[in-house]
Amino acid sequence: MPEKELCITHEKPLAFFPHFERKGEGEDQTHYCPGCGHGIVHKLLAETIDELGIQDRTILISPVGCSVFAYYYFDTGNVQAAHGRAPAVATAVKRAHPNSIVISYQGDGDLAAIGAAEILHCANRNENVTVLFVNNTIYGMTGGQMAPTSLPGQKTTTSPGGRDPGRDGYPMRVSELLATLESPAFIERASLGNVKTILQAKKAIRRAIECQMEGKGFSMVELLSPCPTIWKLDPVAAQKRVHDEMERYFEPGIKCDRRASRPEPREAAPPPPLADFSRLLNLPDDNGRTAPAHAHDAERLDWRIRIAGFGGQGVLLLGQLLAEAAMDDGLEVSWLPSYGPEMRSGTSNCHVRISSHPIDSPLVTRANALLALNEPSLRKFLDTVEPGGLVLYNGDHLPDDCRRDNVSVYALPFAEIANQLGSAKVGNMVMLGAFLALSHFLPDERMEAALARLVSSERWVEIDKKALAVGRERVPAEEFRHA
Amino acid sequence: MDVKGRVEIDRELCKGCGLCVEACVPKVLHLSARLNASGYTPAEYTGTSCSGCGLCFYACPEPGTLRVWKLMATVAA
Amino acid sequence: MARQLLKGNEAVVKGALLAGCRAFYGYPITPATEILEAAAWYFPRCGGEFLQAESEVAAIHMVYGAAASGQRAMTASSGPGISLMSEALSYLAGAELPCVIVDLMRAGPGLGNISPEQSDYWQVTRNGGHGSYRSLVLAPASVQEMADLTRLAFDLADRYRNPVFVLADGTIGQMMEPVEFREPAREPVMPEWAVGGTAATRKNLVSSIFLKPDDLELHIAKLEAKYALAEREVRFERYRTDDADVVLVGYGIVARILKHAVDELRAEGIATGLLRPITLVPFPSAELRRMAATVREFVVVEMSTGQMVDDVRLAVDGAAKVSFYGRGGGNLPGAEEVKAMVEGRVRKEGLVHA
Numbered sequence: 062m063p064e065k066e067l068c069i070t071h072e073k074p075l076a077f078f079p080h081f082e083r084k085g086e087g088e089d090q091t092h093y094c095p096g097c098g099h100g101i102v103h104k105l106l107a108e109t110i111d112e113l114g115i116q117d118r119t120i121l122i123s124p125v126g127c128s129v130f131a132y133y134y135f136d137t138g139n140v141q142a143a144h145g146r147a148p149a150v151a152t153a154v155k156r157a158h159p160n161s162i163v164i165s166y167q168g169d170g171d172l173a174a175i176g177a178a179e180i181l182h183c184a185n186r187n188e189n190v191t192v193l194f195v196n197n198t199i200y201g202m203t204g205g206q207m208a209p210t211s212l213p214g215q216k217t218t219t220s221p222g223g224r225d226p227g228r229d230g231y232p233m234r235v236s237e238l239l240a241t242l243e244s245p246a247f248i249e250r251a252s253l254g255n256v257k258t259i260l261q262a263k264k265a266i267r268r269a270i271e272c273q274m275e276g277k278g279f280s281m282v283e284l285l286s287p288c289p290t291i292w293k294l295d296p297v298a299a300q301k302r303v304h305d306e307m308e309r310y311f312e313p314g315i316k317c318d319r320r321a322s323r324p325e326p327r328e329a330a331p332p333p334p335l336a337d338f339s340r341l342l343n344l345p346d347d348n349g350r351t352a353p354a355h356a357h358d359a360e361r362l363d364w365r366i367r368i369a370g371f372g373g374q375g376v377l378l379l380g381q382l383l384a385e386a387a388m389d390d391g392l393e394v395s396w397l398p399s400y401g402p403e404m405r406s407g408t409s410n411c412h413v414r415i416s417s418h419p420i421d422s423p424l425v426t427r428a429n430a431l432l433a434l435n436e437p438s439l440r441k442f443l444d445t446v447e448p449g450g451l452v453l454y455n456g457d458h459l460p461d462d463c464r465r466d467n468v469s470v471y472a473l474p475f476a477e478i479a480n481q482l483g484s485a486k487v488g489n490m491v492m493l494g495a496f497l498a499l500s501h502f503l504p505d506e507r508m509e510a511a512l513a514r515l516v517s518s519e520r521w522v523e524i525d526k527k528a529l530a531v532g533r534e535r536v537p538a539e540e541f542r543h544a
Numbered sequence: 545m546d547v548k549g550r551v552e553i554d555r556e557l558c559k560g561c562g563l564c565v566e567a568c569v570p571k572v573l574h575l576s577a578r579l580n581a582s583g584y585t586p587a588e589y590t591g592t593s594c595s596g597c598g599l600c601f602y603a604c605p606e607p608g609t610l611r612v613w614k615l616m617a618t619v620a621a
Numbered sequence: 622m623a624r625q626l627l628k629g630n631e632a633v634v635k636g637a638l639l640a641g642c643r644a645f646y647g648y649p650i651t652p653a654t655e656i657l658e659a660a661a662w663y664f665p666r667c668g669g670e671f672l673q674a675e676s677e678v679a680a681i682h683m684v685y686g687a688a689a690s691g692q693r694a695m696t697a698s699s700g701p702g703i704s705l706m707s708e709a710l711s712y713l714a715g716a717e718l719p720c721v722i723v724d725l726m727r728a729g730p731g732l733g734n735i736s737p738e739q740s741d742y743w744q745v746t747r748n749g750g751h752g753s754y755r756s757l758v759l760a761p762a763s764v765q766e767m768a769d770l771t772r773l774a775f776d777l778a779d780r781y782r783n784p785v786f787v788l789a790d791g792t793i794g795q796m797m798e799p800v801e802f803r804e805p806a807r808e809p810v811m812p813e814w815a816v817g818g819t820a821a822t823r824k825n826l827v828s829s830i831f832l833k834p835d836d837l838e839l840h841i842a843k844l845e846a847k848y849a850l851a852e853r854e855v856r857f858e859r860y861r862t863d864d865a866d867v868v869l870v871g872y873g874i875v876a877r878i879l880k881h882a883v884d885e886l887r888a889e890g891i892a893t894g895l896l897r898p899i900t901l902v903p904f905p906s907a908e909l910r911r912m913a914a915t916v917r918e919f920v921v922v923e924m925s926t927g928q929m930v931d932d933v934r935l936a937v938d939g940a941a942k943v944s945f946y947g948r949g950g951g952n953l954p955g956a957e958e959v960k961a962m963v964e965g966r967v968r969k970e971g972l973v974h975a
Contacts, residue, residue, distance in 0.1 A: 063617040067550055071601035071612035083826070085833075087582075089557055089608055095584065096561035100605025107607065117820040122686075123828075132826050134607065138816035140689045141828035143712050146682035149674065153646065153686030153694070154816065156670045161818020179682070182675040256567035256603045263602070289561070296561035332643075332668025335806040341666050342635045344802060345623040381797065385626050388799045394626070396797040421880035423796055426955040 074107035076116050077134050084133040092130055096296020098253045098286025098303075099128050102195055105263040106164070107135065109270055119162045120154055122147040126168035127201040145176025148183030151190040159329060162273060163190040170200045173209040173235050180239070187244040187278035189326075191269045194235065194281055197288040198307065205291040209233045212310055232310060236283045240316035246278035246323055248316040252285040254304030258313065276326030277319075285311055362392065362417040362502060365425045367442050369410035370434025370455070374476075375489035378515065379432065380411040382493065386503050386511035387415040395423035410438065415502075429543055430500070432492055434475070439463060449543045451499060453492055471495060471536055478535065479528055487528040494532020499541035549596020550613040551589045557609040558586035564610065567603035570595055624799035629767040629789065630655035632800050633723055634663050636768035637695055640775040641807035642721070643669035644694035646683035648676055648702060651735040652791035653725040656697035677702035681709035681722075688718035689827040691815025693775050697723035699791075700741045701732070703749065710784055711750030714844070715829030719778030719785075721771065722756075726790040728951040736951020737790035739873060742928035745786050746902050753841045755848045758786040758901040759856075760872040764798035770899070772804060779812070781851050788901060790924065792874045792953065848903075856899035857908055861887065865894030867963060868912060870933055871922045872898050874953065879922055881956040882963070889960075891967055901929070906936035913940035918970065920963060922946045922954060942970070 073079075081088045093100045110116050119137035123129055125144035132139035138161070142150040147165040155163040165183075172180050172194050180192065199217060200206040207217040207224060210232045214223040224232075236250045247269055251262035262284055269280035285307045289299035333341060366383065370376045377398050384394040397412040412425035429450040433439040439454055440463055446452055448467040455475045459465075473495065476488030497503055509526060516522050551573070558580065564587050565573045572591040580586045587600075587609075596614025604610050627635070633656050637645070645660040647653075657673065664671035670687070674680035680696050687694035698706060703724050713720060724745060728738040746758050757777055759770040767789065774785040811817065816825050831837035860880055862868055867886075869879040876897035886893040896912065896919075898905050909919070919941060921930040930945045937943055946962050948954045 065615050065617050067547065067596075067613040068616045068618070069611060070596060070614045070616075071598040071610065073608040073611075077607045089554075090559070090582075091606060093605060095559035095605075096563055097605050100607065101602070104602070104605070104607055117823050118818045120816045120818050129830070132828065136823065138818060138823055139826040139828070140686065140816055141716070141826070141830055142685070143682065143708060146678070146685075146709070149679040149682035150686035150689070152672070153644065153670075153683040153692075154690045156672070157644065157687050157690030157692050158816075158818045161816075163818075178675050179679050182679065186672075256563075256599045259602045260599075296563055297566050300563060300566070330668075333666075335808060338639065338667060338806040342638060342663060344635070345625045381626070384797060388624060388626050394797075394799060396626070397792065398795055420798075420877075421884070422878040422956055423792075423798070423874075424878060424953060424955065426957060 074104065074111045076107035076110035076119070076136060078136045081133045084130065091134060093127065094290040096287060096289040096299055097127070098197060098284065098288065099195060101253050101259060102193060102284055102286065103131070103134055105259070105266050106193065109263065109267050110137065112267070113270060113274065115162045115270070115274070118160065119164060120158070122151045122154065122163065122165040124165070124167040124171040126171050128166055128168060128195065129202065131166050145171050145174070146179055147171070148176065148179040148188070148190070148192065152183055152186070152188045155188060155190050159189075162270065164270070165190055165192045167192060167194055168201070169194070169196045169198065169208045169210045173233050180235070184239045184245040184279050184281070185242050187246060189273055189276055189278050191273045192281040193266065194283040195286045196235075196283055196311065197286040198232070199288050199291050201288050201291050210235070210311070212306060234311060236281065236316045239281065244279065245281070245317060246319050247272040247280040250283040250285070250311060250313045250316060252303055252308050252313045253287060254285060254300060254308055258304070261313075272320055275320070277323040283311070285313070362415065364413070364415040364430060364500065365428050366413040366415070366430040366432065367410060367425050367428040367445065368413060368432040369408070369438030369442055372409045374409070374434045375486065376409040376434060377411050379489040379493050380413045381515060382508065382511050383413050383415065385515060386507040389510060390503055390507045392417060393420050395420050397423045408437065410442070430496070432496060434489065434492065436460065451541055453496055455488060455492065469541060471499065473535055475532070478531060482524065482528055482531060484524060487524055490525045490528035491532035491535070494529035495536045497529070498533040498536050498538070501540040546615065547592060548615045549594040551594050551600060552611040552613070553587050553589055554609050555580050555586040555588070556582070557606055558584060559606060560584035560586050561605065562587070563603040563605070564600035567599045569597060569599065573600060624801045626797050627764055627800045628655065628795060628797050629761075629764045630794040631659045632764050632768040633697065633771050633787070634659040635802065636771035637721070637775070638663055638667045638669065639802055639804065639806045640693065640772040641809045642693040642695050642775060643667070643809050644684070644687035644692040645669065645671045645696065646674050646680045646687065646694070647696045648674050648680045648698065650677075650699045650702045652727055652737075652794050653697045653699045653702070653723065655794065656723060656725075677705035678708065681706040684720050685709050685713055685716075685718060688713065688720045689716070689816055691811035691817060693719070693779070693809060695721040695723065697725070699725050699727045700729050700744065703741065703744060707749035710748065710756060711752050711754060712829050713784045714750070714754035714756065715752060716827050717782040718827065719775075719782050721774040721778055721785050721787060723771065723787045724789070725794045726788065728949065734951050735791065737792045737874065737953065738924045738949060738951060739790060739875065740925035740928065740949065741788075742901070742923070742925060745788050746932075754844055755902055756784045756786050757781065757851060757854070757903070758788050760788050760899060760901050761793060762873050762876045762897060764793065764796055765800050767793060768800050768802060777851070777854060781847050783847065789873055852903045854900060855903045855905050855907070857905040858897040858899060860895040860897070862894030862896060862912065864892055866892045866917045867920060867967065868894045868896055868916045868918075869920050869922060869959070869963070870896045870898075870929070872901060872929065875922050875924060878954060878956050879959060882959040885956060885960045886963055889964065891963065893963065904932045904936065906932070909933060909936035910938070910940065913937045916941050918942040918944060918966065920944050920946060920966065922959060924948055924953065
């Protein structure tokens, strides 16, 4: 025969600290006012954590607002966030520790005003976190300013005549708003309007956290909550206001529940071993790349090259190939493009330096070679070529009003020559071939290796090689020497 | 009559909001006439007819103020 | 390992992953977008987290969350984005969270343009955020340093539990140079103070709140002591300064141009040298003071209307002349114009020792 005896059925949940030492003074009481909804939500959350056995796994993100000190009370991992940013912080915490249970606790000013963007996108990414949204239609901690959820006509310190929807807009129904998104898994609004709805609120919180535990994604419970002090109502009247006024505007209930249609979460792949990082990061292997110490040192080699033309003429690639091949040949190189809207509006140029010595400035303000693929580029940069320098120009001859006596000019219709090869696009390569023949400092195989690395299509590599060869043939075989 | 339940109230932690009084179905809780050290009039249970339902516990915003006992079947020793 | 021709923006990402960084949160902005794009490619394949946030505000608070979780975490942006991130920088420093912010400066104010400037020196070295804190600031001048200083930034961030900036400009981000990753890949290590959703980390709290004035004053003093200790991290490069009458001072891409100018000025018989701060916070003040005993004039060159020059003046404290030459709007000073400017000053001021 079973005996009956009095047993403890309800007491302070274990997810609370036994003593609130982080609070200091009065360390067994919360800092909340008599009748405050936060204390109730805290208790519901703490009980749920106990029931689900997730205290060790739980990381609470505390907001800014009256619940800023949630970490005084919860014996869980805690991260304090800036005003409105808890969903962003929660996002990264959860992604860092997928096995943790991340709970973002936020008020209406925090979540619906300053943090509107963060909550919207956290929900829309269906981040697997749980948000407890305490809506009490007021800024409590700062002393009673109008919130995005303040009811029409509600007097606050910043709406002394009452919230005027014509001026201030209507209160935001955040749960409904977020539920219109296709992503979030579970959103419910519950009320602390009386003890019956408080029990429903607890179930809602449990559903939300279970949603996270099952890996279904974003869950939020909006809790209509009393703020007796700021509302200037006694706690019982404040609770009645929640029931009578708030519930009328903010209808409790499940706003979206897509848990059933969400696929089971996939197990994350283990991170790759560090030994794979060379390959994963496309780092060069040591085989065959590095040139032997080169004989370039015998003479001081110092190419300062400006390459310019229209976008689409392959200006930047021409420069990169030069730099890549020269680096492989043991030389020091730098490549500096023009970038930004200039790049998008049609003209393009880059600075290439190739030197047997460490390169100081990557800028080519005084060039000793100009590769001009069109006339505007020639006009723009011809004067920057120093006396004795080399100019390659994509055209039969320099325009009459654009001449230099003290530089060596090779004007050839490079693009037309390329066209005869089958593609005007490789005019840059014909010009590069000519430059290599004149400058004579790079072995052919270096350029071919660079081509193979930078040009992904084999077909184009072949066309480019042909174009290089043709370019080489079109200029005198003797080496160009700077004056 | 058998005692079905009991509620224990830490009068120094109670802030006297009265929400437990409101929530109590058998109406056995009331606010004390005496102030506690914080200056609140804490809730009191002086009767014997608590049902042990626990509703007061959920209405109460303070984590450690209430502890509820209920008569339950236990396995005989 | 062989050299690889890389853009500065890509070198940052590879350097970060090799340094054990596994969390990148960012938002597109020219000229830092390529960092975001490279991170989107490389982080996931290396087992890291990458997310394009809804704003720079969200991105840096995600970095806050990742750092609180014990990950080496980073973001990258440019002036307008750094302005938005200023809020979290203060929280990061206050909560003593390590992280790395790469800032590729562009021209301002306002929308300005996307060309390079160095006009966010004040914003970054004087913080931008509220309260008594500092960020450590490293200033790479080459693509190799974009990789190396990113790695160093993570080490310093962990060592001092503080945000560290890698402050460069669009030029260095866009430029390609040979890079060699000499250090082996580092395994991520979770610090014991971070939250982790485990029994061992349950006690951990990450917060910047110190409600009692005495507590906060103590906390600020602790941060200050940390920054004083970080003075030992000062790094700089000297080039031909031993017998220099004129010392050019510049950081980042400007220093590269100045180095060229130094050689040209030397060829003209003007004893010129270069001091390049590699760390902007801590600033090489002691070195400048030491040099001031023999240097006639420090000529500070920046792509701004004069910001770092304040720190040079504070360091030199009247012991030598300090002058300034700046370009702005996205223009880089050419070596030739710097040379002409210095020659002009030498003629006017008679700076060279007889």
